[in-house]
Amino acid sequence: MRYKIYPxxxxxxxxxxxxxxxxxxxxxDINAFDIQPRSIGTPVQVTFRATIYGGSPSxxxxxxxxxxxxxxxxxxxxxxxxxxxxxxxxxxxxxxxxYRNESFNLSFSTxxxxxxxxxxxFYAVLYCPVSQxxxxxxxxxxxxxxxxxxxxxxxGQGVPPANPGADFSFPNPLQSQTVMELLNGIIDLxxxxxxxxxxxxxxxxxxxxxxxxGNPGKVTKARTILLWAVVGLIVLFIGKGFFTLxxxxxxxxxx
Amino acid sequence: xxxxxxFNEAQxxxxxxxxxxxxxxxxxxxNGLMNIINGLAxxxxxxxxxxxxxxxxxxxxxxxxxxxxxxKVGNARKALGWGIVGxxxxxxxxxIIASVGNAITGGSYSFTPLNCSD
Numbered sequence: 001m002r003y004k005i006y007p008x009x010x011x012x013x014x015x016x017x018x019x020x021x022x023x024x025x026x027x028x029d030i031n032a033f034d035i036q037p038r039s040i041g042t043p044v045q046v047t048f049r050a051t052i053y054g055g056s057p058s059x060x061x062x063x064x065x066x067x068x069x070x071x072x073x074x075x076x077x078x079x080x081x082x083x084x085x086x087x088x089x090x091x092x093x094x095x096x097x098x099y100r101n102e103s104f105n106l107s108f109s110t111x112x113x114x115x116x117x118x119x120x121x122f123y124a125v126l127y128c129p130v131s132q133x134x135x136x137x138x139x140x141x142x143x144x145x146x147x148x149x150x151x152x153x154x155x156g157q158g159v160p161p162a163n164p165g166a167d168f169s170f171p172n173p174l175q176s177q178t179v180m181e182l183l184n185g186i187i188d189l190x191x192x193x194x195x196x197x198x199x200x201x202x203x204x205x206x207x208x209x210x211x212x213x214g215n216p217g218k219v220t221k222a223r224t225i226l227l228w229a230v231v232g233l234i235v236l237f238i239g240k241g242f243f244t245l246x247x248x249x250x251x252x253x254x255x
Numbered sequence: 256x257x258x259x260x261x262f263n264e265a266q267x268x269x270x271x272x273x274x275x276x277x278x279x280x281x282x283x284x285x286n287g288l289m290n291i292i293n294g295l296a297x298x299x300x301x302x303x304x305x306x307x308x309x310x311x312x313x314x315x316x317x318x319x320x321x322x323x324x325x326x327k328v329g330n331a332r333k334a335l336g337w338g339i340v341g342x343x344x345x346x347x348x349x350x351i352i353a354s355v356g357n358a359i360t361g362g363s364y365s366f367t368p369l370n371c372s373d
Contacts, residue, residue, distance in 0.1 A: 199300070199369060203344075203348055206342070207345065212341075213330075213334040213337070226344060
């Protein structure tokens with residue numbers, strides 16, 4: 001019996017410190033983060049429990065530096081094209097020189113504000129403190145996984161936005177930023193589609209020449225095809241320069 | 256099928272709707288359209304190369320069967336002459352394009368010949 005248990009102790013001796021060090025490398029961990037119920041516009045309970053590792057070796061000291069005696073906790077919403085918006089957050093004091101791990105219960109209840117309908121992403125973070133400005137510019141200790149809450153569309157669901165239209169934006173569906181770039185892109189596209197067509201038409205006229213067998217009507221037809229293919233090619237090439245021409249004329253007007 | 260140019264700026268954006276996710280067939284993008292046009296140009300160029308050989312042989316046969324008849328020889332010679340013009344046009348396609356481009360734009364045109372390798 002004794003001999004059967006002995007290796008288990010050995011394994012525990014090796015593995016437990018390994019795992020505890022691995023967990024403590026970041027200075028702290030988020031043990032629990034949840035939002036219940038998953039709804040927008042009605043009161044919800046945000047569960048947020050975290051552990052700051054002050055135990056020897058104090059990884060909080062390693063992560064955030066000496067003489068740092070507080071940390072930032074926050075629950076944020078990830079809003080597309082806007083960035084991270086604070087739901088709630090604050091500094092909490094923590095003395096790393098006690099050399100003990102400390103657990104914090106950072107839970108609170110709130111009402112998540114209503115925004116545009118769709119999936120909304122929330123997450124919790126722990127950060128090293130910054131002297132001033134946005135705490136997210138500091139060093140991250142830990143970040144929870146995302147909680148996605150779907151905000152249904154339509155009236156009657158939640159509170160309407162306080163200032164509708166103020167934060168309205170939509171992504172540019174085009175790759176070009178200015179009208180000039182757009183026109184350039186369109187001309188480029190026409191150029192790139194037109195050139196292979198010009199190749200095909202010129203070769204087609206060559207085939208017409210080849211198979212005319214000296215028949216004057218067929219030769220004339222082939223010659224006409226070739227002529228107009230080349231005219232088309234000229235227009236294609238001019239078209240590219242035409243844009244620059246218009247641009248320079250407009251620039252002349254500006255002085 | 257050929258791949259003429261890389262259309263980085265013309266990359267078609269994938270549509271946001273997933274309603275056609277399970278539909279049969281391939282997604283036709285702007286790049287795909289370019290490849291179709293390039294492929295068409297390559298295809299007609301390959302056909303032309305085959306036709307050159309056939310036409311030259313055919314005009315040779317015309318000379319053969321003329322048996323010295325002046326009008327038939329004249330016809331064959333005329334046919335061969337225009338055939339050679341056709342060959343020059345077919346093989347000189349890129350020269351024509353390059354010459355026109357050079358003449359119009361003063362050398363600032365950009366054109367990569369078709370690549371029909373795949």
